[in-house]
Amino acid sequence: MSASFVRPVDDEPGFGIYVHWPFCAAKCPYCDFNSHVRHRPVDEERFARAFAAELAHMRQRTGPRAVTSVFLGGGTPSLMRPETVGAVLDAIAKQWTVPDGIEVTLEANPSSVEAERFRGYRAAGVNRVSLGVQALDDADLKFLGRLHSVAEALAAIELARETFPRLSFDLIYARPQQSLESWESELNRAIDLAADHLSLYQLTIEEGTPFFALHAARKFAVPDTDHAAELYRLTQEVTAERDLPAYEISNHARPGAESRHNLTYWRYGEYVGVGPGAHGRFVEDGARVVTIAERHPETWADCVETHGHGVVDGEMLTRAEEADEFLLMGLRLAEGIDLARYEQLAGRPLSSRSVSLLQEERLVASLGNSRLRATPAGMVVLDALVADLAR
Template structure:
């Protein structure tokens, strides 16, 4: 056998077992495109082709089946866009189609994103009857002036009613908040967090508002708190949530004991996921490789392509050189880190492939000195991009910048 082939075989990832598998379903329409949003979302104009889109999702899933034969979904996440624009009947049709084609764990966490602007009590009950077990509500703020500045279609009273009904119907609810908003003070940011805590929801997400490329806010930036004030907000928010009994387990995620978002934890521990829907991304592990995929972004093009049997816009194996960075991009968001053994389990590579980088990060105070765990220090959490950059393979400067911006 040629020496080059021997070397390739030695460096090819090999998986003793496949990671857990999740399903992500993307519904791309919103009532209104928020000026800060860089997700693949499209403002609703006229009637949404709901029935045809559901058919396309089912066809898309069927096309993906050969890649996941014999595997089962441990979690399902229906995101967007605004999935709560779809009727409970459509959500039921999607989940029924999934269950009849792929085994789903009996206790699978099934999350639906909801906008308070589409809130109806009966609609929530319909989603629960369809099998949704967890609701993620995009509140962002309880301050009407801040909601208006963010271009949100709901008011604070709608948000309060949606949370109260969500807790009554589902019990398992995440409240999404944002901070460092236009003109926001620390007191205003903490008022939002304290009100969310008062609901006693199992999970709260607190995201720093950032000006992403290709958004209205990026081209017409509002006046935001400076970096020092935003950092003070972050520290104060983390302290208040900790005092309220919430564990800070991921960069922007806080949960009551035992109530972490299982779907997102699968992402962060480099698990697998099938992504269906316009612009959805997926990651699938095979015996000797990891593949990433992306669906057609435009809803009309996606429906045509999915119904024709090929919704993919792009797909490629992750190179061996890039696998360590891909793993760290996710795992280092977890404040408690991950067991060192999971690196080999999820990349198929020995831990020695990142030995030099781990030691260098420890020396710079970005990683804890713990041979059993890969865990960022408090400094590593604060300067996450600096830490991640240490694991990037040698690439052109432009590619390195793009890679870092992928970190959510």
């Protein structure tokens, strides 16, 4: 696959390929993703064969398409050998048309970064890396269960900037006892380090994680709703002032450097998901279908070897369900939604009464006559806003 610099983002929803590598060196206490720790070496050849087989199955379902982005997520894909990454990218190119220069992203943890491995990913076709930095404070990194230090994170960022045309990294804020002043300082430091993209997430306590039990036992406390809202407001102000504005609730980029793959999700495009626990959403025989793969890695591989795929669940969406998903995803974006597309999906326009009421409350705003977006105040209560619009 060609690994040249990505084309500028256009406004097409796109057709992406998501590949889920489910293995991690350690499970972070806040994480509810489908990730697994193995104390023996993973059989990468077996999983590469299974990815290739499931990709072939998905090609039969989607038909011929042109891929607009590839995302290798996890888990920790940077635990894969570059040869495995190359085999997966070659398998994608075998099934669909992959134009030169499309965005190919790989998630990496600073603790698993090596110069030789990064060069191998670059040679395999990866042209964008997303680093799970999460904090620029050693005490908070320890609290978050991360295996790297700030020094290792800084080294990984420098190496990524030297190796790949594009770089993003993640930070988690609204951490215990985090003040506005300390977050502003850390955020400015992150922007100084960032090339063109930052993902900034508030710490959430997800059921089923170690943090959920610890939080319930009052072993730590997160900022209350008002303080979290102030941290969010500060985040938007600082990033906008530093020319890294939000293009989505939690994602910030310089113009043209937005994540093409994630825009496919938010613009309600189509994507194939392969690997343990992966989800997909694409049009098949004129209807949008959802695919959900077996979550347990080795069981998923068994399913693929037996049936040619690991899909264990799925559904065909109704027009109303598609329209609701389109609203929920699209209103996360600063660009908002295309009203004509909503009407096409739902079979009806948005309620003018609901829109007017939300405009009066300054929760939504029109962009000309064709688009609607959530205001900063609306972003904070997005789920309720979507529920009001979908009535």
